[in-house]
Amino acid sequence: MSNDALVAKLRDGLGKDAVLTDPDVTASYARDMMPLAPGGSPLAVVLPSDAEGVQAVVRACAEAKVPIVPRGAGSGLSGAANAIDGCVVLVLTKLDQVVEIDAGNRLAVVQPGVVNLDFRNAVEKHGLFYPPDPSSYDWCTIGGNLSTNAGGLCCVKYGVTTDSVLGLEVVLADGSLLKTGRRTVKGVAGYDLAKLFVGSEGTLGVITQATVALKPLPQAPATLVAGFTTTEAAGEAVARVVSEGLVPSLLEIMDAASIKASEAYLKTDIGAGSDCKALLLAQSDSGAEVARRELAALEQICTDCGSDMTYVTEDLAEGNMLLQARRVVLTALEHYGIWLTDDVCVPRTRIAELIAGCERISEEVGLRIAVVGHAGDGNMHPTIVYQPDSPEEFERAKTAFDAILEVGLSLGGTVTGEHGVGKIKREWLAKEIGPVGLRVHRQIKRALDPENLFNPGSMFSL
Amino acid sequence: MSNDALVAKLRDGLGKDAVLTDPDVTASYARDMMPLAPGGSPLAVVLPSDAEGVQAVVRACAEAKVPIVPRGAGSGLSGAANAIDGCVVLVLTKLDQVVEIDAGNRLAVVQPGVVNLDFRNAVEKHGLFYPPDPSSYDWCTIGGNLSTNAGGLCCVKYGVTTDSVLGLEVVLADGSLLKTGRRTVKGVAGYDLAKLFVGSEGTLGVITQATVALKPLPQAPATLVAGFTTTEAAGEAVARVVSEGLVPSLLEIMDAASIKASEAYLKTDIGAGSDCKALLLAQSDSGAEVARRELAALEQICTDCGSDMTYVTEDLAEGNMLLQARRVVLTALEHYGIWLTDDVCVPRTRIAELIAGCERISEEVGLRIAVVGHAGDGNMHPTIVYQPDSPEEFERAKTAFDAILEVGLSLGGTVTGEHGVGKIKREWLAKEIGPVGLRVHRQIKRALDPENLFNPGSMFSL
Known part of the structure; x- marks a missing residue:
């Protein structure tokens, strides 16, 4: 089948408006958020609105032997959703229905195009909680979350996306629709295909629906912030939290470069002090006296490890304000240039060594590297800043990116904790x-x- | 390669004592605990003591084109570990080392032949907890647990085996050793192969080592028992526990037939009363006042749903004694004949319908069917009792076994919640x-x- 014939067939099947070919338009669907990753020019961008439409696209592309790159909102950080030359970009954002919320069985059925935050809000109305909360939760979609097995700040207590998935519907390479998994909380009938498709980055099939387990809505969190004069001390505190069996609902770390950027951006003093080299932010959503006890135990560990500044609040708004310092880091870094964020996960006892490695690499390449991360999981996002108009700095940034992965592996870690492999x-x-x-x-x-x-x-x- | 040549090669590789061919001896390795499942006579039973030995067995069998049936302790209830005629039974019980306990990162590395209880005890010494606790936990092995994705009483709060698995080493069909997964709590580098092998019942490879995540050791549990005059009322209580967002660390159900058998066996009155048709057993391991509050909320739900008998104890020994009534049900049923236990998992709102279905089937086939189960997961084990010397009753038992599966599916459930598909x-x-x-x-x-x-x-x- 010729390319023209394929486009005509897609238009026949999906309707004219659901098939885009104007290069100026398709270009906006051709990349995710990772500047390093290679990208190409699609033959067409298609936006089906149901599983049958997805099946039609897959069958037509299979017949024409034209590759398919599935994508959601494009918030990814690995280039997995980047187009390749001559492909069809299959956009899932119009499959945007929350099909069912079954509060009695604490589960929901959701289409891939639903925005994570919209889904969270929908289930919250039923007193339920969908944990996965990647940083882009206010615009990323469930389908992308499934395809990358997304994490977020929740993982230290609630796990990653795959831990919530009960079942999937997936369009396979021949266009048939696989329904796999179940609606029950347990089940071992056959291979766990659902968990094979989760995290497979669109390389095995196209997810058109998911059945996910939900948690009871937790209590409003209480928040602790603790400053340390060395990253080693902060790393030691994280290790002690783990080894003492504490499970906060959030445990984030910011290094000196992150704190500095965040304070400058927010035009505020986080209270860290000028000799503060690392900040830990922790929350407990266990409610009332239990949260108070958990945070007191966390605070004690921080103090024991040498923290010279701790602050605890049960006020939700104040807690959110403190967390804001963590959330704005990437935006704040844009003041200095373009950022390139990495994603390594190391054993939780080795966080300080990873940060030390990043400091060394920063000096070697002569670029600012800010480290923020989900300390409670060992999942760190060292973020390299470079000048957009300097190809030479971009090269140094790439060198740093790779050097950080090398350090991660040498510490017994993985080269991607939650962003995925993609094309980078x-x-x-x-x-x-x-x-x-x-x-x-x-x-x-x-x-x-x-x-x-x-x-x-x-x-x-x- | 002839069978004799294969046996000679296995003896060369593993040593004479690790290769058994005497039919009287090999017969004891030829079946698991499921009487329904077909079984055959193995050519040989091999007991390697390390991964290299497993590789040697796989290579030799591949060359001879002789099938391999891997097995652990043989506690399975699906015939998955049953020999087929002319196969080599690959016994993993000699790979019995707890290789590493890393308390700082809350993980352990364990070989497949370690008994579940031994592993639990080993990590408990480090203040850690390995949740999966199938009923056979005092003799089943970790390898069998992995291969069937075993559950147990813990699942309502702590999930099933796959939820604990971080990484695996697996001998593949060509004898090569796959190391997959990681030591970090998060990681998305590639397909989640570990979760594909977990629950694959020895059909894809032979697991020779697992890296598992551990939990902090919970508090000693407090226990609630509640009696109901109808199964509907007990089912309604379970549904309310779920919909009100309570997460007990154990929530088991026993029907009238189970209660009767258990009381007769223990020669004691559980306190259920003669008109008690269902018993719920619940625990909270959240400790002190939190456990007290959780059990009070559970007790209130039971009372609201019409329970006329509730009893709460914070005494561990007394709680264990109450749980004993649940644990002995299968043994107690042996007083009446041979049992055949089924394994369906239904949405948690539909437990009462499943029990009603089992009562109907019991009348239809004229056999005692006792229902016990992990109510908090909807995972029920209706257990059919028949006379060992009656082929006709065995046929009726099989009819009931299938009829129960049909009911499970019709309620939106699965035909196996935790025992597996195997050969039945x-x-x-x-x-x-x-x-x-x-x-x-x-x-x-x-x-x-x-x-x-x-x-x-x-x-x-x-």
Whole structure:
């Protein structure tokens, strides 16, 4: 089938308005938020509004042997959703229905185009809680969250996306619709295919619906902030939190560069003091006296580890204000240039070593690197700042990006805690999982997508 | 390669004592605990003591084209570990080391032959908790737990086996060793292969090591027991526990037949009263006043739903004694004959309907059916009792077994909540997952095990 014939077929199937080919328009669907990742020019961008539409697209592309790159809102940070030349970009944002909320069984059925925050709000009305909360939660979509197995600030207590998934509907490479998983909280009938598709970054199929388990809505969180004069002391406090069996609902870390950027941006003094080298932010959503006790235990650990500034509040608004300092870091860094954020996850005992490594790399490449992260999981986001008009700085930023991954691996960590492999970490995936792991990946990819239709070249190449 | 040559090669590789061929001896490794499942006579039973030994077995069997049935202690209830004629039974019980306990990162590395209880005790010494606790926890092994994605009484609060798994080492069909997953609490580098192997019942590879996440050791539980004069009232109480957002650390149900058997066996009156038709047992391990508050809320729900007998104790020994009534049900039923236990999981709002269905089936087939189950998950174990010397009763028991699965599916449930498909529910798996689901299973099986070496005919046939 020619490209023109394919476009005509797609228009026939989906309607004219659901198929975009104007390069000026399609360009806006051709990239996610990761500047490092390669991207191409799509043949067309399609926006089906239901699973049947997705099936029609997959069948037409399979017939035409044109690759498909599925995408949601494009908030990703790995280039997984970046177009490749001549592909069809399959946008899932019009599958945007919360199909069902079953409060009696604490589950919901949701389409991939629903924005994470909208979904959270919808279930909250039923007293329920959908934990995964990536930083982009106010604009990223559930489908992207599923495809990248997204995390967020909740994970230290509530796990990642896959931990909430009970079942999926997935359009396979031949256009058939797989319904896998269940509506019950337990079930072992067959392989856990749902958890195979979660995190597969659109390389095995297109998710058109998910059944997810929900939690009871937690209490409004109480908040602790603690300042440290060394990152080692902050890292030691995190390790003690873990080893003493505390499970806060949030445990974030900011290094000196992050604190400085955040304070400048917010035009406020976080109260960290000029010799503050690291800040820990913790919350407990256990409610009333339990939260008070948990935060008191956390505060004691921080003090024992040498924190010279701790502050606890049960006021929700004040807690949000304190968290704001953490949330604005990436935006604040834009004052200094373009940022390139990394994503490594290390054993929780080794956070301070990772930050030390980033400081060393920052000096070596001569670029600002701010480290923020989900300390409670060991999932850190060292963020490199470079000048947009300097290709030479961009090269140094890339060098730093890779050097940070090397440090992460050397500490027993992984090259991606939550952002994914996409089109920027293919070589690093191969390095982390080794030749046997890569071979199994290829075997599964070939088994489910023999024509290499779905997001070819993302994660790994066949 | 001839069978004799294979046995000689296995003896060369593993040592003479690790290869058993005497039919009287091998017969004791040829079955698990499910009487319904077909079983065959193995060519040999091998007991390697390390991953290299497992690799040698797999390579030799691959060369000889002799199928392998992996097994642990044989506590399974699906026939997954049952031998097939002419196979090599690969026993993993000699890979019995707790390789590492990393309290600082709350994880452990464990070999498949370690008994669940031994592992629990080992990590408890470090103040840590490994949740999965199938009923056979004092003799089943971690490898079997992984291969069936085992659950237990803990699941209502702590999830199933897969929720604890961070990484695996698996011997593949060509004898190579796959190391997949990670030591960090988060990680999205590649497909989640670990969760694909978990629950795959030995059909995709042989697990030789697991890295598992551990929880802080919970507080000693406080216990509630509540009696109901109808199963509907007990079912309604369970549904209210879920919808009101309570998360007990245990929530079990016993029907009238279970209560009667248990009381007769223990020669004691549980205090349920003669008109008691269902008992709920609940625990909270949240400690002190929080547990007290949780159990008070649970007790209130039970009373609201018409319970005429509730009893709460914070005494651990007394709580264990009350739980004993639940734990002995299967043993107690042996007084009446042989039991055949089923395993369906339904949405938690529909437990009473499942029990009503079992009562109807019991009348229809004229056999005692006792229902016990993990009410908090909707995972029920209706247990059919028949006379060992009556082939006719065995036939009726099988009829009841299938009828219960039919009811489970009709209520939106699954045909197996935690025991697995094995060799008894192959047709039911096909019915539950449908032709597209089955096709994907076969594609994955063929991709990873093209010669159908591992446990062929278990779960599904190629």
